[in-house]
Amino acid sequence: MKYDIIVIGFGKAGKTLAAKAGALGKKVALIERSPQMYGGTCINIGCIPTKRLVTAAKEAQFVNNNVEGDYYTLSIQTKDKLITALRAKNLGMLKDNPNIDVIDGVGYFLDKNSVEILTADGSKCLIDGDTIVINTGSKEADAPFEVKSDIAYTSSEILNLKTLPKHLVIVGNGFIGLEFASMFAGFGSKVTIVGRGKFMKNEDDDVANSVKEALVAQGIEILEDCNISSLMGRGLNFSQGGMSKSIIADAFLLAMGRKAVTEGLNLDKVGVKIDEKGNIVVNEFLQTDTPNIYAVGDVRGGELFTYTSLDDFRIVFDKIFGKGERSTKNRAIHANTLFTQTPLAKVGLSQKEATALGKDIKILKLSMSAVPGAKVVNHDIGMLKAIVDNKSGEILGAAFHCIYAHEIINEVAIAMNFKANAGFFKNQIFTHPSISEALNDLFGQF
Secondary structure, eight states: OEEEEEEESOOHHHHHHHHHHHHTTOOEEEEESOGGGTTOHHHHHSHHHHHHHHHHHHHGGGSOGGGHHHHHHHHHHHHHHHHHHHHHHHHHHHHTSTTEEEEESEEEEEETTEEEEEOTTSOEEEEEEEEEEEOOOEEEOOOSSEEEOTTEEOHHHHTTOOSOOSEEEEEOOSHHHHHHHHHHHHHTOEEEEEOSSSTTTTSOHHHHHHHHHHHHHTTOEEEOSEEEEEEETTEEEEEETTEEEEEEOSEEEEOOOEEEOOTTSOGGGGTOOBOTTSOBOOOTTSBOSSTTEEEOGGGGOSOOOHHHHHHHHHHHHHHHHSOSOOOGGGOOOOEEEEOSSSOEEEEEOOHHHHHHTTOOEEEEEEEGGGOHHHHHTTOOOSEEEEEEETTTOBEEEEEEESTTHHHHHHHHHHHHHTTOBHHHHHSOOOOSSOSTTHHHHHHTTO
């Protein structure tokens, strides 16, 4: 069968492209290997279920401490209902369009225009497309040490753990590991983070320390610079500072990062290259070395966020149906967030990055203990930090470790896209009491 567009994988970028192209009357095929992944990583095993549980964990402090485990189980059930509904909605969005065929199976290239599909029943079918979009996403990276344990989980698997572990050990101190640590601690688990390197080594020291203090205040134990040798049964074996150690726990989360899913696509047959990290190589328009084949979302590496995947759709859609002006080079400035109990949101350059670039900067900082709005909501943990040009006051970056950080950081991102300087926020009129009004005092320091 012949299609205008073939999408391999039901992720954010691919499903949105399929819907928009189908609405234009184009014939589209979308191939997905698992009905449990309709809608992609975000709604099934990523941002939506994790943030639903992060929110539930914050609510846990208001329940009877005697039934914390029951509340956790209830929260898992509520999460499952939400994801089931969203998955059905995403499928319906495409299947309701007669121009779109959703095909269950594993797709792989035969040539640059042909994809063979191995379906669940073992049969094969061949389809052809003028444009093919790879949207296969990413998966958990394998642990670089021996693992023999039936209580070791990936971030996807632990989302389905029905019983709250008394002691959870998280191997890895990246964003995924820290979010799960804060979440399970909120539900009442004892949590130990075992990191292979320095805690949040890529962040400014003051920002990393603020996050660390907040996690420790939650009761989370943080171990850094650990050399892990094995996970056997209920015991994690490692060394720290030259001393051999082990931890016995009820559950282990292996949060070792993520890697692109490219196995079995037959990329070599169609001239699609991957880099040293296993990500598909693309140009600024997200085209591979074979121009009619695109790669979008996590499979191309870089920022593994659903909103950048959505912007990938915008770039590809403009390339195929528009003027071809959008690209990764003119992508809008945007933020990212670590959803711990006190979230950390960042945009632009850090102090480390600005210094490395040789920029003449001024650092602005404000403790949340000085913010009336934070007192009102009884959450004055953390700090606000901004990096501005020392002469012009142009905002170069910000890191907010505070309640509602994931919301107010967007205000700064918009301002940065318009090349705003510190005076923009210094003189802005905000509602009171709010967290946003702290921007008056933060940028008023310039």
